[in-house]
Amino acid sequence: MTGGPGAPPGSIVHAEGLTKTHRGDRAPVHAVRGVDLTVREGEFVAVTGPSGAGKSTLLHLVGGLERPDTGRLWIGGERVDAYGEARWAVLRRRSVGVVFQFFNLVSHLTVADNVELPALLAGATPRAARASRAELLAELGLQGRENALPAALSGGEQQRVALARALVNQPALLLADEPAGSLDSKGTRDVLRLLARFHARGQTILMVTHDARMASAADRVISFFDGRIADDAPLGDPAPARPGVTGVLDLED
Numbered sequence: 001m002t003g004g005p006g007a008p009p010g011s012i013v014h015a016e017g018l019t020k021t022h023r024g025d026r027a028p029v030h031a032v033r034g035v036d037l038t039v040r041e042g043e044f045v046a047v048t049g050p051s052g053a054g055k056s057t058l059l060h061l062v063g064g065l066e067r068p069d070t071g072r073l074w075i076g077g078e079r080v081d082a083y084g085e086a087r088w089a090v091l092r093r094r095s096v097g098v099v100f101q102f103f104n105l106v107s108h109l110t111v112a113d114n115v116e117l118p119a120l121l122a123g124a125t126p127r128a129a130r131a132s133r134a135e136l137l138a139e140l141g142l143q144g145r146e147n148a149l150p151a152a153l154s155g156g157e158q159q160r161v162a163l164a165r166a167l168v169n170q171p172a173l174l175l176a177d178e179p180a181g182s183l184d185s186k187g188t189r190d191v192l193r194l195l196a197r198f199h200a201r202g203q204t205i206l207m208v209t210h211d212a213r214m215a216s217a218a219d220r221v222i223s224f225f226d227g228r229i230a231d232d233a234p235l236g237d238p239a240p241a242r243p244g245v246t247g248v249l250d251l252e253d
């Protein structure tokens with residue numbers, strides 16, 4: 001499901017002139033100001049920038065967790081900017097996995113049930129959901145933790161469960177909002193390695209991160225500033241000066 005009228009062939013995300021202003025009790029905040037963005041199938045794109053730049057808002061727009069005020073958005077070639085919650089829910093289930101900084105697992109469900117739930121909601125048979133869950137949990141080093149509740153797991157384990165849940169329906173797009181933001185250095189390394197591994201198999205990833213080491217796992221880094229793209233370093237460009245960035249392959253086990 002790529003390309004389509006209005007979106008370039010091979011694009012998983014295509015946005016034109018996306019804007020979002022938050023209007024609360026205080027003065028309006030222009031969080032995203034006319035962003036054009038294309039993420040092609042198979043890319044791993046990191047969005048970095050200072051706190052308050054609008055990175056999470058952009059990710060929320062792309063995942064349908066917030067609606068743009070203006071602009072056009074395609075996911076996998078499907079025009080989605082006018083979708084309501086019901087159509088977004090279907091689209092997310094089928095095509096967009098999301099992981100957050102604080103995992104957002106269902107606390108009263110076991111690890112197995114947390115991972116199987118989106119598969120069942122997407123129409124998988126219980127048997128198929130179990131098989132997908134088992135395969136992913138094994139891949140993510142969580143075998144034997146199936147019956148645990150999230151509170152019994154470390155932060156790193158919870159994030160791996162969240163990753164399994166996000167990937168169980170084999171989404172075209174994985175969105176990650178500070179996926180290591182609440183993890184220690186081992187948890188960070190694990191998430192980094194796993195994202196790199198899924199990306200190497202073709203998973204398209206759009207990730208927001210403060211962390212230069214996390215961004216170094218991506219093959220394209222977008223700097224976001226004041227609601228706009230300030231810099232965009234695509235795959236194949238010479239490495240821009242990003243002080244402190246270390247290669248993912250340097251990380252030890």
Ligand SMILES: Nc1ncnc2c1ncn2[C@@H]1O[C@H](COP(=O)(O)OP(=O)(O)OP(=O)(O)O)[C@@H](O)[C@H]1O
Pocket residue numbers: 022023024029030031049050051052053054055056057058210
């Ligand atoms: N629901 C909201 N209501 C009002 N203002 C909001 C809302 N969500 C975000 N904002 C404001 O919009 C701006 C952008 O926020 P956003 O969370 O997108 O930035 P960010 O770059 O992800 O920041 P951080 O790295 O700190 O998470 C900030 O000024 C923030 O306070």
